[in-house]
Amino acid sequence: MKHILEILDERRQAARLGGGQRRIDAQHKRGKLTARERIELLLDHGSFEEFDMFVQHRCVDFGMDQGEKIPGDGVVVGWGTINGRVVYVFAKDFTVLGGSLSETHAQKITKIQDMALRNRAPIIGLFDAGGARIQEGVAALGGYGEVFQRNVLASGVIPQISVIMGPCAGGDVYSPAMTDFIFMVKDTSYMFVTGPDVVKTVTNETVTAEELGGASVHATKSSIADKAYDNDLQALLQMRRLIDFLPASNTDEVPEWPTFDDCDRYDMSLNTIIPDNPNKPYDMKELITKVVDEGDFFEIQEAHAKNIVVGFGRLDGRTVGIVGNQPMVLAGVLDSDASRKAARFVRFCDAFNIPIVTFVDVPGFLPGTAQEYGGLIKHGAKLLFAYAEATVPKVTVITRKAFGGAYDVMASKHLRGDINYAWPTAQIAVMGAKGAVEIIFRQEMGDPEKIAERTKEYEDRFLSPFVAAERGYIDEVIQPFGTRKRVARALAMLRHKKLENPWKKHDNIPL
C-alpha cells in the first residue's frame, strides 16, 4: 500500500513539472510564469484542486507516438477559491508542446466548462499557447468547436474571463473572444487570427507580432482587450480584485462586503466640478471616484473610446456598474466605439443583476462621414438597445449636457430608467442654444443682436433641468454634493426591483 501511495506522489510530481525544468526556466526568462504558478497566484492559498493531471494525448501521427508523453497535455484545469468564492480555472501550459490544443487537451477544458456552468461559478482561462496541435488535424479543430459551444452556452449565465499571457493565435482566439472580458499582459502576450508570416504572404504587409496583436494594440485600438497589465503577477492579482465585484452567476446576488464609507457622505467639492464655461471639460472620473465607496473603481476598457467611462464600483458595499460620458475626451460625445463599449458593459451588468448608475454629460452623437460610413446608426442603436432592454435597477444623474438623441440613449426615463436625477447645471434639450437658434430663427440670421437675444431666450428656457423636470422626465433635481447619498438611497430602494421583458427566444440586437 505504502509503495502505491509513493507512486502517486511521484507521478504527481512528474506531472507538476510539466515540460520540465529547462522549459520552465525558458518561460521565466521571457518574464512569464508557468501555468501552475499562475493558478497558484490567482487562487486562495492552497485552494486549487487539479483535475485530469494525468491525461495524455492519443495522437500517433507524425511521430507523436515516439518519445516521452508528458502528462497533462498542455493545459492545467481545476477549481479553487478567490476570497472564499468558487471559481473554475484552466491554464494553458506553454512548457508542454507549446500549450497546443489537442483533442484530449480540449476535453480537459470542456470538462471544466461543463462543471462551471452546471455549478454556477465563474470560469477563468489563462492563455499562453501555440494554437492547434497540427499533428492531430481535424481532431484538434473539433476540440475547439466543443470549447466554443460551451462558451456560448455559458455566456450570460456565469462570468467568463480570459487572460492572455503569451501567444494566442488562430483557433485559440475565438474562445476568449466569446467570454465576457479579455485581459492581456504587456510585451509578453499577443493575439491575432493570422500571424505576421501569413500576413506577409497574403497582403505583403510587414508587421511584428506586437504591432499586429500586442496588448497595447488590443487595449487601445481594437478594443479586444479590456485592459493591459504590466506583468503576469499584476494581471492575476487584478483578476482577484475583479472577481470580488462579480456575482457567481446570473441567478446570484452581487457580492457584498462591509464598507467603511458612509453612504450619507457629502462631497462639497462636487458643487464646483462643473466649470462656468460650458465649453470647458472636467474629469468625469473625479465624480465617479468621489461617489463610489472609498473611491474604488475598476475601470473596463480604460484606454479605448475614452469619451465614455465604464467600470465597476460599489455603493454601500454592493457592486454597481458605472457608465459616464467623459467630457475630457471629444467633449464626451457618443461615437461608434463609445456606443459599442458602453453597450457591451451595460449588457454584462444586466445579465448579472448588477445595477447600473449612469452619469450623463453628452453633447450628442459625433457627426461626419467617418462615423456615418462606419455605421454609427447601428452602433449607437446598440447602446440604446442595451439600456432599453436592461431590467436591473437603473439610476441616472444628468450633470450637464443631455442633448438630442443621446439624451434618450443615456438611460433616460423613457428607457425605463428607474430614478433620473439632474444637477441644477443640467441642460436637457434637443441641442445647444446656438445650433437651435440658427435653425428656428434662420430668417433673423443677419441680425446678430436679435440672434443673441434669441440665444439667451433659448438658453433660459431649455438649458436647465426644469423643463424636463416639469414633464416628469427628471424625478428630482439634486444638489451635486449629495449625489452619493441620493444614488445609494435610490439603489437601496430598488433592491427588490422586479421587471421582466416579454418572453422571446432571444432579442435581435443590431450587431
Add this chain to the structure above:
Amino acid sequence: MRPKLGKALDARARFSYNPPIQIPLVRTGAQMFKKILIANRGEIACRVIKTARKMGIKTVAVYSDADKDALHVDMADEAVHIGAPPAAESYLIIDKIIDACKKTGAEAVHPGYGFLSERAAFAEALKANGITFIGPNVGAIEAMGDKIESKKFANAAKVSTVPGFLGVIETPEEAVKIADGIGYPVILKASAGGGGKGMRIAHSREEVAEGFARAKSEAKSSFGDDRVFVEKFIVNPRHIEIQVLGDKHGNVIYLGERECSIQRRNQKVIEEAPSPLLDEATRKKMGEQAVALAKAVNYDSAGTVEFVAGQDKSFYFLEMNTRLQVEHPVTELITGIDLVEQMIRVAAGEPLAIKQEDVKLNGWAIESRIYAEDPTRNFLPSTGRLVKYRPPAEGRWDSITVRNDTGVFEGGEISIYYDPMIAKLVTHAGDRLVAIDAQARALDAFVIDGIRHNIPFLSSLMQHPRWRSGNLSTGFIAEEYPNGFAPLVAQGAVALRMAAVAAYVDNVYNQRKRRISNQMKQQKPVKFHDERTVALGRVQYQIELDESEGALLVRFVEGGQTHRLETDWIPGQPVWNGLIDGEGHSVQIRDIPNGFLISHAGVTVEARTFTRREAEIYNLMPEKKPADTSKSLLCPMPGLVKAIYVELGQELKAGDPLAMVEAMKMENVLRAERDVTVRTIKCKEGDSLAVDAVIMEFV
C-alpha cells in the same frame, strides 16, 4: 453594514484661533468700525475676515471674475465684483475699491499685503473719500517706500545701516572711490529696485568699475530710474525682521523678530520666530532701533523693519515694509497678539493697549509657505482644480498648535492670474525642534491632489540637519540644493514606518475580503498569511503581523524589531493618522493597482504588499522601463509660448535655451537636457499649450 471604528486617537475638535494671552480692552472715545472692506484676495483676505468677524465687524470682499467662487467671497458678509481676472484690471484699481466702499458703506479698508497695500496714492485716495486706511499714514508709506529716502531716515534715527554711500553716484571712478572707503566686497543696487534686478556684487575695484555701468543700465531698463548706490556686501547674510506696532498717539512697540533666511530666489519659503541667531541683548537692540525708526516717521500701524544680519549678530537696516507681512502668523503665535486686530484698533484711533513690557516671547513658531509649484520641475507653477484639499486639523494638542491660513478649498481652482501660494502652515511649540517636528507631521498630513505642490520640498527641508541646527543664511537653498530638488528616497526609520503602514493598510483590506458574501461553506475561512512582504519600489521587507489589544504589531524579520501601530484609520481616508510605538505619525495613502502610493516625510513611493510566494514571483517579473521622453520637449506647465529660440535642424548643446513659456506671469525658459538636434517644432509663438503638450521633437 459598517464595521466598528477603532477608538479615536486624536480628537478632531475644530479650532478657532484664539490668542493665548488676553489683551485688556481699553475704553476710549474712539468708535470701532461697523463694516470694513478687504482690498485683497486669497488667504490674507480670509485671515482679515476671521479677525473682523471675531471683533463683530461686518466684512466686504472684492473679487475679480476669476475669484467669483473664491473662499474669501464666501466668508465675507458682502462681496463686490471689481473687474477682470488680471490684477491690473481689478485688485489694483483704486477707484473700483473706493466705489465698492461707497456702495457697501464700508468705513475702512484693510489692504492685506501686495496689491495696493503700500501705495501712498491709495491711502491718500481713501482719505480724500473719508474712508479709513487700515495701515500707516501716507507720510510713513512715502518715507519708507524709497530705498534711499528710508535709509536717510534710518541714519537720522541712529539705526544701524550698512556702510555705504547714499548719494547719487555719477561715474564709475566715484563708485570705486566710495567702495575703497567701505571695504570689499560691496554691492551695487538700483535705488528703485527690488527682486534682485539691477544688483551686482563686486569684490575688487575692477568689478566695481565694470559693474557700475551695467547696474545703471539695468536699473534704467527695469525701473526707468538709473540711480544706483553702493554699500557693503554682507557675506553669508541672514534675513531677520522686527515686527513693530504703533498707534495714532505716538506709541510704538516691537513684537520680537522673525527670521526668513530660507528663501528661494528672494522668495521666502520658511519663516520662524524667534530667530535661532539672536540673543536677548541683540533682540533688544534691534527692537529699539526699529521702534526709533518707526517713531521717526510717526508710524501708526503694524509694520516690519527688515535687517540683514551677519553670522556675528551684526545687523544692518534693509528696508521697512509698511504693511502686514505674509509671515505675521509666527509672531502672533509667539506673542499671542492678533496683529490684524491691533491694526484695526489703532486705525479706529484706539491707543495701544499693550506696553512693551507686556510683550513676552513664548515658545517657537515655524511657518511653511505651500505653493502650487512643482519642486521636481524646477518649481514651475502648477494650475488647475484642487481635486482634493485636506489640510491637517487645526488646533492645539499637548502644547502644540497647528494653524493653517488658507484661501482655497477642495474643489476650488488655482488660476494662472495670481500668486501661487495655497496656504501658510504654521506650527507652534515650546521649543524649536518640537515645532519643526510638528511642522513635519502637519506637512505629512496635508493632502493636495489635482495640482503639483512644494510639500515634498518643505518636508525635505524639515529634515535637513543644517536647518534643524539653525545654521542659516539666505543662501541656504542655493547651497544645500545646488542642483534643484530631487525627491527623497525612502530609507532608515522613514522606510520602516512606510512599510509598516503599508502592511497595516493591506491587513485592513484583507480582513474585509474575509467578509465578502457567498463564500464557500465547506472550508475554513480563507487563510491570509500573517507573513507578508512589503515592497517599497524594489526594496523588500519581510514582515510578520500580529494583533494585540486593538493594535497591530509589525515585526521586521531581518532586523527583528517590532513596531506597534494604533490608529482609527479606515479605507477611503487619504491620511493614515496614528501612533507608531506611541509616537504620532501621518502617512498618506493613495490606491494604485495592487498597491498603494505612500507619501511620508517628503518621500513618495509605490508600496506593494505580497505573500512570500507572491514576492518571490514579483522578483521574477521584468522591470518595465518608462517610455523615453527625452526625444521631445514637453510643455512643463499650462502656458503661452512667448518665444521659440531654435530652428529646424539646429544642433544644440545641453543647457541651450529652446523656448520660453509664460505662465502665471512668469517667463520660463526651457533648456535642452542633453545635446540634441531639432527634428520638428510643433507650435509657434503665441500658442497656448496644455501641460505635457509637445513643443518640439529631437532627432
